[in-house]
Amino acid sequence: MSSATSTRQADTVERLFAAGLAELREVGHEALTIRSVAARAGVSSATAYTYLASRNHLFVELFWRHLNEAPVADGTGSRAGRVQEAVRSLTTRIAEEPELAAAVTPALLGSDSDVERLRLRIGAEFAARFESALGDGAGEAVREALLLAFSGALLQAGMGLMTYDEMADRLAPVVAVIVGEE
Amino acid sequence: MSSATSTRQADTVERLFAAGLAELREVGHEALTIRSVAARAGVSSATAYTYLASRNHLFVELFWRHLNEAPVADGTGSRAGRVQEAVRSLTTRIAEEPELAAAVTPALLGSDSDVERLRLRIGAEFAARFESALGDGAGEAVREALLLAFSGALLQAGMGLMTYDEMADRLAPVVAVIVGEE
DNA sequence: TTCTAATCTGGACACGTGTCCAGCGCAACG
DNA sequence: CGTTGCGCTGGACACGTGTCCAGATTAGAA
Numbered sequence: 001m002s003s004a005t006s007t008r009q010a011d012t013v014e015r016l017f018a019a020g021l022a023e024l025r026e027v028g029h030e031a032l033t034i035r036s037v038a039a040r041a042g043v044s045s046a047t048a049y050t051y052l053a054s055r056n057h058l059f060v061e062l063f064w065r066h067l068n069e070a071p072v073a074d075g076t077g078s079r080a081g082r083v084q085e086a087v088r089s090l091t092t093r094i095a096e097e098p099e100l101a102a103a104v105t106p107a108l109l110g111s112d113s114d115v116e117r118l119r120l121r122i123g124a125e126f127a128a129r130f131e132s133a134l135g136d137g138a139g140e141a142v143r144e145a146l147l148l149a150f151s152g153a154l155l156q157a158g159m160g161l162m163t164y165d166e167m168a169d170r171l172a173p174v175v176a177v178i179v180g181e182e
Numbered sequence: 183m184s185s186a187t188s189t190r191q192a193d194t195v196e197r198l199f200a201a202g203l204a205e206l207r208e209v210g211h212e213a214l215t216i217r218s219v220a221a222r223a224g225v226s227s228a229t230a231y232t233y234l235a236s237r238n239h240l241f242v243e244l245f246w247r248h249l250n251e252a253p254v255a256d257g258t259g260s261r262a263g264r265v266q267e268a269v270r271s272l273t274t275r276i277a278e279e280p281e282l283a284a285a286v287t288p289a290l291l292g293s294d295s296d297v298e299r300l301r302l303r304i305g306a307e308f309a310a311r312f313e314s315a316l317g318d319g320a321g322e323a324v325r326e327a328l329l330l331a332f333s334g335a336l337l338q339a340g341m342g343l344m345t346y347d348e349m350a351d352r353l354a355p356v357v358a359v360i361v362g363e364e
Numbered sequence: 365t366t367c368t369a370a371t372c373t374g375g376a377c378a379c380g381t382g383t384c385c386a387g388c389g390c391a392a393c394g
Numbered sequence: 395c396g397t398t399g400c401g402c403t404g405g406a407c408a409c410g411t412g413t414c415c416a417g418a419t420t421a422g423a424a
Contacts, residue, residue: 008371008421030293033410044373049412109288109340111212119341141355148356149327152334158291159301173323174330178359190391190401215380226403231382 013051015041017065020058021100029059029103056110060118063104066097067125072132079134080179083146086133087175088168090126090150095164105158126150134179145178195233197223199247202240203282211241211285238292242300245286248279249307254314261316262361265328268315269357270350272308272332277346287340308332316361327360 019041023032034055038048052058070093073085094101108119130146153171156162162170201223205214216237220230234240252275255267276283290301312328335353338344344352 012371034412035410044375045412046374046414047372050372054412055410106288106291109291116342123343139359141359144352145327145331145356145359148331148334148338148353150330150334151337152330152332155333155337156330160298161305170326171330174327177321177323177327194401216382217380226405227382228384228404229402232401236382237380 009051012041012043012047016043016048016051017058017062021062021097024059024062024099024103025097028099032103034058053112053114054110056107057112057114057118059100059103059107060110060115060122063100063107064118064122066100067093067122069093072129075133075135079138080176082133082135083130083175083179084168084172086129087150087171090129091164091167091171094154095167098164101154101164102158105154123147138179142178142180146175149174149178191233194223194225194229198225198230198233199240199244203244203279206241206244206281206285207279210281214285216240235294235296236292238289239294239296239300241282241285241289242292242297242304245282245289246300246304248282249275249304251275254311257315257317261320262358264315264317265312265357265361266350266354268311269332269353272311273346273349273353276336277349280346283336283346284340287336305329320361324360324362328357331356331360 016037020032020037023037023040027036032055034048034052035045037052037058038045041048052061067090070089073082073089075082077085107115108122127143127147130143130150134143134146149171153162153167153174157164157167198219202214202219205219205222209218214237216230216234217227219234219240220227223230234243249272252271255264255271257264259267289297290304309325309329312325312332316325316328331353335344335349335356339346339349
């Protein structure tokens with residue numbers, strides 16, 4: 001029972017997320033409503049709200065799932081080169097779903113507990129990738145600078161001051177400055 | 183007539199912004215509604231909406247006005263020291279109105295044309311301050327890194343991962359890394 | 365098959381946003 | 395001292411969010 005039950009629930013959740021992503025691609029995040037996602041998933045809006053804490057939660061969850069499929073860059077080349085690769089891997093992945101990226105930036109600022117939980121995980125994921133690209137011996141300040149610059153770039157892209165496609169190129173010299181290119 | 187008329191309008195606008203700030207301090211940005219601001223300003227909500235394009239616009243405008251009163255740090259000391267001073271001057275000012283800071287972060291991501299206009303001005307203000315602290319001869323990448331790290335810090339603070347009070351201290355070593363401390 | 369408990373439904377609710385407009389009142393101009 | 399017109403009012407509107415709940419469905423257990 002419990003396995004069948006949770007299968008049913010899992011199905012519903014998956015249908016909701018799939019519908020959310022489809023809706024996002026089709027109408028964009030401004031026009032997306034929880035009810036339209038529910039309808040697309042073939043589920044009532046009350047049901048949607050039992051799985052989605054909020055619109056923000058939907059966006060953040062979709063982003064988190066999407067991000068997890070970003071390839072992990074391999075650890076060859078110079079330190080700066082490795083970090084640049086890590087950055088490129090992330091931005092490339094993010095740029096694949098521009099509407100999702102646009103949606104998640106404000107959503108990440110939400111105050112739902114679900115949003116908060118995921119936001120910590122996302123931050124930790126970025127940190128882990130930079131950490132491993134940097135290798136040992138990188139100072140705390142360097143790690144923090146990288147993370148802040150990357151967050152800043154995401155924010156700028158979210159505000160439309162930079163496209164997700166150009167993020168990696170814009171960040172490359174910034175990474176060089178922070179990590180030290182010599 | 184036009185001067186008298188615009189005096190009347192200017193009065194209304196000022197009352198709205200003053201009421202907005204008071205309301206923000208009193209109930210916080212989550213509970214603030216345009217209608218409550220209008221009521222506090224002694225004005226109908228329809229009138230409020232003729233001057234405020236949106237809730238986001240209110241927050242961004244208040245932030246912009248607040249920011250403009252941040253003292254400009256003087257240009258003494260090392261390059262890194264000057265930039266750190268510039269950062270501290272900004273973060274100190276921002277930390278004076280924590281609710282405003284919390285409100286503006288998501289608001290800055292809005293898509294109103296008024297928000298967009300102000301957001302460019304705010305970004306330009308940050309850039310100008312860093313520029314003048316850096317002096318001539320700082321590379322493009324250094325300037326961009328600074329701006330991105332600062333934006334990133336604002337974002338982190340907006341997400342509650344850092345308080346505005348600790349921003350300057352957290353950023354100091356980051357600035358040193360970016361600008362080069364030697 | 366029948367029972368039971370989890371899931372889902374439909375539709376109401378309170379609330380906020382942002383828009384609109386007919387009409388009112390006030391301040392300056394003639 | 396009217397008249398004109400700008401700014402303000404009040405209150406309706408459409409729409410979305412997120413909450414709630416009594417009752418219909420469903421799937422597995424007995």
